[in-house]
Amino acid sequence: MKKLIAPLLLVAVAAGLYIAQAADAVTKPLRVLIVAGGCCHDYEKQQAILKEGIESRLNAVVDVAFNPDKTTKATFEIYKAKDWAKDFDVIIHDECSADITDPTYVGNILAAHKSGVPAVNLHCAMHSYRWGNYREAVKVGADNAGWFEFLGLQSTGHGPQSPIDITFTDAGHPITKGLENWTTLNEELYNNIQILTGKPLASGKQIQMPRVKKGEKADPEVKGTEANAVVAWTNEYGDKKTRVFSTTIGHNNDTVADARYLSLITRALLWTTGRLGEDGTPVAGAVK
Secondary structure (H helix, E strand, C coil), X not given: CHHHHHHHHHHHHHHHHHHHHHHHHHHCCEEEXXXXXXXXXXXXXXXXXXXXXHHHHECEEEEEEEECCCCCCCCCHHHHCCCCCCCCCEEEEEEECCCCCCHHHHHHHHHHHHCCCCEEEEHHHHHCCCCCXXXXXXXXXXXXXXXXXXHCEECCCECCCECCEEEECCCCCCCCCCCCCEECCCECXXXXXXXXXXXXXXXXXXXXXXXXXXXXXXXXXXXXXXXXXXXXXXXXXCCCCEEEEEECCCCCHHHHCCHHHHHHHHHHHHHHCCCECCCCCECCCCEC
């Protein structure tokens, strides 16, 4: 009998350790890195809004790599290390570096995601790291296609700022379950040159008025034109099928601080890191 009890005790102890380790893995804070800076946006405030919004909603610790450079040539020291993403579970790309065209620098960023590090890409991240004839549809595998392949969708520009009607076209996806359609304040609707491997989650509709030169008045008789584009989508990147989420929404501080926007971003963080069930329910210990 004693010979039988000993193995059973060992099995029980091993099972207990496994359960404890699994529980610890679930409740362990999500390690998030926000990379923010560059042209045309209030990144100094937005990185703080994002950090506070994420940490107040999720069991997460958010670090920020912020560059106050407000040009299109902003670079980030962290990207220079080969293992730059090793301390993080997910990266939020919130940079606007349209004129950074060094393939080696960009390749090092992408290498981390090819190796399996998930990403959430916001707004001007879609207009970063591009060169060559990027205003035309790039060819998969081309020298200038790398960043667009990572995103899963190619965008090159936007119209004037005005409200965007957001419709969740894939309401059954774990990220979008429970989220309601909404209309932003003034925002930029990014165009879609082509959808590569991205899976659309939401579309945006915007009435765009003709641009008026400084010092001139708008013609009250002129009517706006309707523009439509995918504004949120997922992608699986590389051989490891790394989970990637992107949204082109997020130009103005009021949008970034909107609870509906932060809900979308935090649910995307949970999905990319495997902490959101297929039914849209966060795993135990993932949210506050």
